[in-house]
Amino acid sequence: MLLHRRKFIQWSSKATAAFILSFTKRSNDCFMPANKLYDVIIVGGSYAGLAAAMALGRALKKVLIIDNGNPCNKQTPHSHNFLTNDGKSPAEIAALARLQVSRYDTVSFFNETAATGTITSAGFEIATISGEKFSGKKLIFATGIKDVFPQIDGFSACWGISVLHCPYCHGYEVRNELTGILANGEAAFDFSKLIFNWTNKIVLFTNGTSSLTKDQSSKLIQRGIEISDIEIQRFEHSNGLLQKIIFKDGTEKAINVMYAPLPFEQHCKIPIALGCSLTNEGYIETDQFHETCIPGMYAIGDAISKMRTVANAVAQGSITGMNISKKLILDAF
Secondary structure, three states, rough: OHHHHHHHHHHHHHHHHHHHHHOOOHHHHHHHOOOEEEEEEEOOOOOOHHHHHHHHHHHHOOOOEEEOOOOOOOOOOOOOOOOEEEEOOOOOHHHHHHHHHOOOOEEEEEOOOEEEEEOOOOEEEEEEEOOOEEOOOOOOOOEEEEEEEEEEEEEHHHHHEEEOOOOOHHHHHOOOEEEEEEOHHHHHHHHHHHHOEEEEEEEOOOOOOOOOOOOHHHHHHHOEEEEEEOEEEEEEEOOOOEEEEEEEOEEEEEOEEEEOOOOOOOOOOOOHHHHOOEOOOOOOOOOOOOEEOOOOEOOOOOOOOOOOOOOHHHHHHHHHHHHHHHHHHHHOO
16 A cells, blocks of 8 residues: 555655764754854745755855754655655755755854844844844745644644645655545635546545535536535544544544645744735745845745745745845945
8 A cells, every 4th residue: 555655755764864864963053153143044944944055155155044943844754746855755855955054164053943033224133032142134034834733633643644735745656545635615626626636536525514616516526526524523543644534423434545725824923023924825925036025034935835845945945045145245245
């Protein structure tokens, strides 16, 4: 079964990531950076933040990455659609990225959580939850988004493992399997049509009264998609691998794969507190160079884009790092 292979990949990838990460520990990872003034402060040290730091480090800019080591995809066993890294775990990719970025002497790491931000005459100041303060001419937020989970027992344990968010990241591995979709209304209709590309064995769980239109329901049923409106009590699983759904009426449904398009909120509230604008969907609004409405403040990665992939995060980070370094270079000439 495909999910058994995924369990093996999860174990082996975590072991590899731990091995790589053991080589990334430098003094500036573990202790307070001696310098408190930087060209650029990056809040968030996952793929987008690390990619920006690499571009800036290679341009000889002093960079501080503030990160608490708690990415939203920490449970995900493998990542796909990223050339040269297809099938590796997110933790393995991040650990190798951190190792490579740490080789640039102008890049420092501080393992903490950013608590507040201030706009200053010289740029920006970031304070951490421990009260330490750092100043930077430019500021990048690569802090991602926080998924809002439904109140279903077992859901969070399965998230990223057998309850999935993206068919482009995981659909191939569970193709042709009996697959659930947890959604309702217009989102459920659109997502069902999308998932039908990978499997025609679909059960749509609306988790209560369906808000699909009669026409939408008819079209889904014509395609052989089952619609269940019974409220869900819990997900029964083994180490995050979904086994069956238990409903509030006492019935159950055996199923191993579920997609759940979820609502979200910004993981870090500092950009909003500083005056950044949000799109109608809740993403931080930026221009084509990923600069926010506040000059000198940038946002990259999942915080600004529904294209929630490692490859997209890395691309945005690299572009932003190069653009900021160019500005700094020309301003200093």
